[in-house]
Amino acid sequence: MANLAVTLCGVTLKNPVIAASGTFGFGREFHELYDIGQLGGVSTKGLTLEPRLGNPVPRIAESRGVILNAVGLQNPGVEHFIEHDLDWLKSTGTTVIANVAGKTLEDYERICARLDGLVDMIELNISCPNVKSGGMAFGIQPKMVEEVTRYATKRLKTTPLIVKLSPNVESISLNAKAAENGGANAVSLINTLTGMAIDIERRRPIIANNTGGVSGAGVKPVAVRMTYEAAQAVQIPVIGMGGITCAEDAIEFLMAGATAVQVGTANFTDPYAMPKIIQGLNDWCDRHKIENVSELTGTLQLNGK
Amino acid sequence: MKDYVATIVKNEKIAENIYAVTFALDEDCQVRCGQFGNISVGGTHLLRRPIAICKAAGREVTFCYQIKGEGTQKLKTMGAGTRLHVLMPLGNGFFVEANERKIALVGGGVGVFPLISVLREYGEEKEISAYIGYRNKGAVCGVEEFEKATKFVGVTDDGSYGERMNAVQAFAADLEKGNRPDVVLACGPTPMLRALKALVEQEGIPCYVSLEERMGCGIGACLVCVCDLTNGKKARVCKDGPVFRVTEVNL
Numbered sequence: 001m002a003n004l005a006v007t008l009c010g011v012t013l014k015n016p017v018i019a020a021s022g023t024f025g026f027g028r029e030f031h032e033l034y035d036i037g038q039l040g041g042v043s044t045k046g047l048t049l050e051p052r053l054g055n056p057v058p059r060i061a062e063s064r065g066v067i068l069n070a071v072g073l074q075n076p077g078v079e080h081f082i083e084h085d086l087d088w089l090k091s092t093g094t095t096v097i098a099n100v101a102g103k104t105l106e107d108y109e110r111i112c113a114r115l116d117g118l119v120d121m122i123e124l125n126i127s128c129p130n131v132k133s134g135g136m137a138f139g140i141q142p143k144m145v146e147e148v149t150r151y152a153t154k155r156l157k158t159t160p161l162i163v164k165l166s167p168n169v170e171s172i173s174l175n176a177k178a179a180e181n182g183g184a185n186a187v188s189l190i191n192t193l194t195g196m197a198i199d200i201e202r203r204r205p206i207i208a209n210n211t212g213g214v215s216g217a218g219v220k221p222v223a224v225r226m227t228y229e230a231a232q233a234v235q236i237p238v239i240g241m242g243g244i245t246c247a248e249d250a251i252e253f254l255m256a257g258a259t260a261v262q263v264g265t266a267n268f269t270d271p272y273a274m275p276k277i278i279q280g281l282n283d284w285c286d287r288h289k290i291e292n293v294s295e296l297t298g299t300l301q302l303n304g305k
Numbered sequence: 306m307k308d309y310v311a312t313i314v315k316n317e318k319i320a321e322n323i324y325a326v327t328f329a330l331d332e333d334c335q336v337r338c339g340q341f342g343n344i345s346v347g348g349t350h351l352l353r354r355p356i357a358i359c360k361a362a363g364r365e366v367t368f369c370y371q372i373k374g375e376g377t378q379k380l381k382t383m384g385a386g387t388r389l390h391v392l393m394p395l396g397n398g399f400f401v402e403a404n405e406r407k408i409a410l411v412g413g414g415v416g417v418f419p420l421i422s423v424l425r426e427y428g429e430e431k432e433i434s435a436y437i438g439y440r441n442k443g444a445v446c447g448v449e450e451f452e453k454a455t456k457f458v459g460v461t462d463d464g465s466y467g468e469r470m471n472a473v474q475a476f477a478a479d480l481e482k483g484n485r486p487d488v489v490l491a492c493g494p495t496p497m498l499r500a501l502k503a504l505v506e507q508e509g510i511p512c513y514v515s516l517e518e519r520m521g522c523g524i525g526a527c528l529v530c531v532c533d534l535t536n537g538k539k540a541r542v543c544k545d546g547p548v549f550r551v552t553e554v555n556l
Binding site: 022023024025028029030032033045053054057058059060061062064065066067069071074216217218265266267268269270271272 | 306307308345349350351352353374375376390392518519520521522523524525526527528529530531532538539544
């Protein structure tokens with residue numbers, strides 16, 4: 001049995017496998033299938049100060065090897081989450097990461113202050129590609145990434161802050177660095193890549209929102225490359241995600257420099273994907289005589305070096 | 306709800322563009338009429354296909370599906386012995402109150418299959434009239450099941466089978482003759498459900514509709530397959546539905 005525990009900005013996770021925001025709700029539904037307490041963490045559905053109804057349907061489409069979604073941050077609001085879901089989610093024993101979004105810099109400051117001390121970590125969504133007011137405006141330019149991070153950390157006293165980065169940018173390295181400069185305790189990446197899928201019979205995009213965020217197995221090489229670049233650019237921990245389907249995929253991200261990983265789309269393909277990845281990590285470490293999974297982080301050696 | 310390992314026993318065409326696949330499961334599965342399964346076709350298809358359960362008995366379950374895209378194209382080519390994962394049973398299903406003796410089934414297109422499951426669950430104890438609309442004669446299917454109902458009226462858009470009308474018109478015609486049900490259960494294209502909603506609300510007949518929407522997880526976590534409720538909120542078709550009281554949803 002390998003030691004799968006990892007420490008992320010002072011918080012120890014049972015293992016490096018975290019449910020990605022938006023694919024897992026607040027965990028209740030998947031808990032009907034397996035004990036979600038075994039997961040390294042759960043990043044909640046994106047929360048906003050006020051409840052949101054999200055985008056019109058259809059909100060999802062498939063393309064070979066990937067999916068596109070544009071849910072549009074539908075959520076019951078942060079107060080509803082605190083009142084109805086937070087205690088339950090904590091009671092499962094998993095690490096609770098509140099994913100948050102806002103329209104204005106002040107929204108980010110307020111929602112982070114509200115959740116300070118209540119959750120294990122906060123993940124700042126500044127990269128939702130599907131909502132004009134989902135923070136995308138803050139996720140593109142390094143200057144804005146730094147500024148929104150500063151606002152988010154203004155009144156944060158105890159809870160570590162993860163900034164979730166968009167891949168739809170000029171330089172992932174500069175944006176990762178900007179989050180670090182703004183006071184982030186970690187960065188997570190990648191959020192979805194903006195895409196479009198067309199119903200050729202109707203000559204219209206399948207998704208009502210026209211464009212959607214692309215995720216799933218097909219985006220993995222892009223995500224691994226960006227995880228590597230971000231990890232090279234910053235001193236703070238990196239959480240890698242994008243197309244992770246099995247333990248071997250997760251190991252690629254760890255080697256590229258991630259301390260932990262998130263799994264999203266794979267939960268739709270196989271609802272037991274995460275427990276299988278955790279088991280697979282253990283088996284791989286055992287086979288390779290690795291005692292601590294954390295030893296894998298950043299062990300990639302580039303060719304020609 | 307469980308992710309069953311399901312082995313295809315039979316997978317055959319039953320009407321134009323419509324196939325029926327029967328699986329043998331690795332364990333027993335208790336299914337309520339109107340529930341569905343989320344079928345993994347594997348390969349580059351990362352989303353499962355949510356398909357209504359047509360028949361279920363012990364370890365055998367039958368789904369009927371329309372060929373719509375690459376996923377169902379792939380499913381259609383799979384022969385006996387192929388093993389797939391099927392997450393089921395999902396959704397709430399149809400529920401009929403004890404005092405609701407007379408049931409009207411109103412269905413069209415692929416919406417007829419969840420109604421067959423109602424007939425199989427309530428056929429013995431209830432008086433069931435089925436009003437089923439098909440596009441044309443080639444699309445007609447499930448007749449041997451619907452003929453087990455107390456009354457079956459099959460109609461087509463072009464009159465090539467039964468009368469030339471839609472399922473709601475067939476139901477309305479019978480209603481006019483005084484054949485009034487205690488409850489209406491329906492599934493079919495949205496325009497059909499919309500016409501039915503107008504009719505039953507005017508007549509004051511309780512009615513439940515099963516909705517269809519593109520889904521992600523199929524279990525209520527991802528908020529992809531929502532519908533609009535009349536109270537201004539959203540509901541998840543996969544988890545809160547797919548069956549809704551018609552007065553509660555905006556169609």
